[in-house]
Amino acid sequence: MIWGAVFPRYCVSCGTEGALLCVLCAADTSLDGPPFAYANPKIRKLICAWKYDGDEDGLRCLIGLIRPRAASWKSVIEAKSIQAVVPIPLSSWKERMRGFNQAKDGARAIGELLHIPSIDLLERKHRWFAQANTSHELRKKSFAKNPFTLRSGIDVPKRIVIFDDVVTTGATMNAAEEVLRDAGVEEIVRMSIARG
Ligand SMILES: [Zn+2]
Numbered sequence: 001m002i003w004g005a006v007f008p009r010y011c012v013s014c015g016t017e018g019a020l021l022c023v024l025c026a027a028d029t030s031l032d033g034p035p036f037a038y039a040n041p042k043i044r045k046l047i048c049a050w051k052y053d054g055d056e057d058g059l060r061c062l063i064g065l066i067r068p069r070a071a072s073w074k075s076v077i078e079a080k081s082i083q084a085v086v087p088i089p090l091s092s093w094k095e096r097m098r099g100f101n102q103a104k105d106g107a108r109a110i111g112e113l114l115h116i117p118s119i120d121l122l123e124r125k126h127r128w129f130a131q132a133n134t135s136h137e138l139r140k141k142s143f144a145k146n147p148f149t150l151r152s153g154i155d156v157p158k159r160i161v162i163f164d165d166v167v168t169t170g171a172t173m174n175a176a177e178e179v180l181r182d183a184g185v186e187e188i189v190r191m192s193i194a195r196g
Pocket of ligand 1: 011012013014015016021022023024025026
């Protein structure tokens with residue numbers, strides 16, 4: 001949906017009508033990152049617009065903030081010969097409720113920026129579907145251990161970026177990384193738009 005055509009847009013930072021982030025606020029020289037501080041209201045509001053309101057302009061503005069600051073990311077991609085970016089998936093029920101796949105969209109946008117493909121390698125297990133032939137207790141333990149599994153039938157690159165929109169403790173990234181290492185991935189670089 002082209003939101004601007006339906007609703008007037010106001011800058012999340014200064015309130016000026018016209019865009020979700022106005023040109024002046026986008027040219028913020030004090031902004032440190034990526035990853036940016038989630039505590040920064042501008043960053044938080046853009047992420048929330050994208051993540052919770054499904055507003056694609058939120059992601060577009062965030063990528064716009066990352067683009068001129070992506071030199072360190074680009075040099076890591078080059079130095080480590082990274083082949084692809086892998087999104088940390090949301091659970092499917094969350095995706096269904098929201099009606100869009102934010103993790104995939106984010107990884108695709110980061111991939112385009114870094115000139116590498118995004119590959120949907122991971123799947124988030126369901127608490128109630130995983131390993132249907134085992135007992136409830138075992139299922140609970142297995143889910144607590146690692147909520148991710150590898151999607152079948154996809155060639156696994158050796159050198160990848162794992163991408164999540166916001167990273168706080170890093171526990172989610174650790175779990176994803178464990179599954180990918182087990183699948184033979186040798187080099188993993190972590191990237192996120194924001195840190196909590
Ligand atoms: Zn503004």
